Amino acid sequence: MASLAPPAPAGLPRRAFLAASAGLALLAAGCTAGSSGAPAVSTEEADRLAGQVAVQEAVVAAYAVATTADPALALSDLPLSDLAAQAGEQLDRLRAAAPSSTSSPSASSPAPPSPPPGGDVRTWLREQVAGAAASHAAACVQQTGARAALLGAVAAGLRGHEAALA
């Protein structure tokens, strides 16, 4: 009988993600597709991935702003510190996969978001996260290979955050 547990051997080749995480996949883009056996990464694809770094920076900033704007959130049953830490991990992986964004991460950062005065901070935070999830998902569709997989996983992770914040 077949096992219900995830079939590890059929999973993604881990090396593909290690390469993407280290930025090696994009560094290899300068090689011809034929020389490495891997598809070349277009400048457009690389730029799109760098753009998603800025989107994720805004998510990390939103968690920090939400905690400051409503300290009670951190004391509630909401695992805000876990969510914020995961958002940071996602940012680190995206930066690693988009080396062009790592030299000056603040240069492309949008202005820090802030909740409307007197508004519901939790709802505002959930909206920020939902917007970023949608952005990553749309970018995922336009990417290929390990970059698509990474963006899709980050988008799904943020959809989970959105559910946790509901």
Next chain:
Amino acid sequence: MADDGVLDEGTETAALREVLAAEHAAVWGYGAVGAALPPDAREPVVAGDVAHRDVRDRLVALLDARGAEPVPREAGYTLPFPVLSPVDAAALAVVLEEGVSAAWVRLLDQATEPSVRELAVEELGAAEVRAVGWRAAAGRTPVTSAFPGLPR
């Protein structure tokens, strides 16, 4: 990425078949989840079961349309652990959702068609949303995952 680094319709179809196999397992597994829960706690089971049946049928149609043989469901599946309580049931549902998530991410890695990636990223997100609820029910922390479906 394919082992030789080349993505084509073949790699995409193979990954679609892997997702279908995972969805067959999820449909079967949700039966075991529901059986271990009291009737008044089965609403998320019904929702998950319906979602997995729907996407299973979409995958079968997609594979049929490209002339690829859909993967049949297995005659039976082995539970990863005894499912004797509501907490066990929730933990099993987490296993099921994380199993399909891994298959969807594999498809994202192998796909060539944007429409296939669109399906994959949508269903990957839906699986993670369900997983969040089940992790909470199973008493897991954190209830969320930074990278659903990616190898750890």
